[in-house]
Amino acid sequence: xxxxxxxxxxFILAMAAVSAAAVTVELPPVLESYVSKYVSLSPAERARLxxxxxxxxxxxxxxxxxxxxxxxxxxxxxxxxxxxxxQDIEQFERGGPIRITKKISSPPRPADFEGFTLPxxxxxxxxxxxxxxxxxxxxxxxxxxxxxxxxxxxPTAKADAAVAMRxxxxxxxxxxMKGGNDRLAVxxxxxxxxxxxxxxxxxxxxxxxxxxxxxxLKAYLLNYPRVxxxxxxxxxxxxxxxxxxxxxxxxxxxIIDNRPGMTAVSSKLIYASHYFWTxxxxxxxxxxxxxxxxxxxxxxxxxxxxxLDGFSGRLIRQQAQKQARRMLENVLRSTKARLEAxxxxxx
Numbered sequence: 282x283x284x285x286x287x288x289x290x291x292f293i294l295a296m297a298a299v300s301a302a303a304v305t306v307e308l309p310p311v312l313e314s315y316v317s318k319y320v321s322l323s324p325a326e327r328a329r330l331x332x333x334x335x336x337x338x339x340x341x342x343x344x345x346x347x348x349x350x351x352x353x354x355x356x357x358x359x360x361x362x363x364x365x366x367x368q369d370i371e372q373f374e375r376g377g378p379i380r381i382t383k384k385i386s387s388p389p390r391p392a393d394f395e396g397f398t399l400p401x402x403x404x405x406x407x408x409x410x411x412x413x414x415x416x417x418x419x420x421x422x423x424x425x426x427x428x429x430x431x432x433x434x435x436p437t438a439k440a441d442a443a444v445a446m447r448x449x450x451x452x453x454x455x456x457x458m459k460g461g462n463d464r465l466a467v468x469x470x471x472x473x474x475x476x477x478x479x480x481x482x483x484x485x486x487x488x489x490x491x492x493x494x495x496x497x498l499k500a501y502l503l504n505y506p507r508v509x510x511x512x513x514x515x516x517x518x519x520x521x522x523x524x525x526x527x528x529x530x531x532x533x534x535x536i537i538d539n540r541p542g543m544t545a546v547s548s549k550l551i552y553a554s555h556y557f558w559t560x561x562x563x564x565x566x567x568x569x570x571x572x573x574x575x576x577x578x579x580x581x582x583x584x585x586x587x588x589l590d591g592f593s594g595r596l597i598r599q600q601a602q603k604q605a606r607r608m609l610e611n612v613l614r615s616t617k618a619r620l621e622a623x624x625x626x627x628x
Contacts, residue, residue: 307331309569311494311543312353312577319490320351330355335613337606342487342583346480346558348601349583354613357575358620360544360566364537366620367546370518377611378523385517385532389454394447397519400528403554404442408433412469417554420466423449450552454517454532457551461505465551468558471587477551480585481559488583491563495545498538502549502561505534513538517551530554543567550584560584578616582609 308316308331316322320338322330330336335354342349356363366373374382385393399407406416410424419427430445431438456464465477482503485491491499501510515536522529532552538545543565550560564580582605588597 307571309567309571309577312567312579315490315494315579316351316353335610335617337610337613339602339606340581340583343483343585344598346585346587347484347487347583348586348598348605349581350602350605350609351579351581352609352613353577353579354617355569355572355575356578356617356620357573358623359574360568360576362620362623363566363576363578363616364539364544364546367535367537368514370516370535374518374520380521380523380528382518382520385454385519387516388458389451389517391447391451394451394519397447397450397521397530398443399439399446402527404439407431407442413472415470418466418468418470418552418558419449421469423453423466424469450519450530450532453552457534458506458517461507462503465559475558475587477559481549481561484559484561484583484585488561488581490581495538495563498536498545498547498563501536502547510536510538512540524556527555529556531557556586556588558585558587578613580609580613 307313319340322336322338326336326338330353333355335352338351340349340351370384371382381396383393383396403417407427410417410419410428412421412424415424427442427445427449431442435441453464453466462478462481465481468475468477485499485503488499497510498513500508501513513536515534517532517534519530519532522531530553531550534549534551536545536547536549538547546564546566548560548562550557553560560583562580562582564578567577567579569575569577584605586601
């Protein structure tokens with residue numbers, strides 16, 4: 282009797298595996314429309330995606346300053362599970378290169394930026410920074426304010442600089458929440474100023490798919506806070522992470538948009554102390570009843586930074602693309618593993 286029970290169990294599991302492998306051989310219409318028009322998956326990439334593996338593709342973009350990627354994977358869990366995880370952003374984005382993630386209150390409070398410290402490299406740079414030549418990305422007003430408030434001869438100079446920098450980012454976040462993109466920085470770290478708002482608008486305008494599939498999200502990203510998104514919740518957070526050779530601080534505007542048939546989760550970079558001018562990450566969670574109870578996680582990331590043009594910039598861009606591909610694949614794989622493990626634990 283025990284032997285026959287084992288045989289029956291093996292048979293049932295085998296049939297379930299066959300059925301699961303045959304649930305779908307197509308992508309849902311919205312995802313199929315997008316990848317056919319903007320991504321162009323090869324047959325091998327399409328097969329890998331339909332078999333549950335991650336696919337990463339470089340997208341067209343301004344090669345002189347932009348790195349753009351598409352990534353997708355099937356996750357056997359509910360979109361609600363993913364949303365619950367990312368709502369706790371301090372736990373969701375931690376570990377690996379990320380040293381700290383801190384959610385910002387609305388309205389922001391100075392206490393939100395406790396722990397925002399300056400690495401030694403930035404401290405050294407700020408001693409000699411000038412408008413038009415600085416190794417930390419700052420506006421002219423912010424740079425002058427920092428330098429006037431710090432007496433580098435004092436033994437407390439390091440702590441004083443951290444306090445001054447926390448005040449600068451606190452005021453910056455307050456300004457953005459009140460005035461949106463109009464209050465984004467104009468970086469004066471190089472000979473030519475970089476207008477972050479203009480770079481972000483240009484980046485958005487080079488994403489026609491955003492206007493095609495998510496026009497209200499596009500309007501919100503461009504016109505916040507004058508435009509609302511009734512189906513969404515949003516917050517800001519800051520991070521310290523190691524990217525490239527320098528510890529980097531960044532501040533993101535995070536939007537979770539639950540709408541009929543899909544959920545869009547977006548992360549808009551509004552400040553980075555190094556490398557990046559601006560960036561946007563849009564993740565779409567798309568249920569597929571024909572395949573099962575899970576969802577497709579499809580993401581598009583676009584970032585703009587300096588140093589990508591010219592001969593040396595071409596080499597830097599290649600390295601940046603490799604690193605971005607590796608990071609995105611790791612995120613897709615770890616998110617899938619994390620959510621599916623939760624499903625098994627709950628079951």
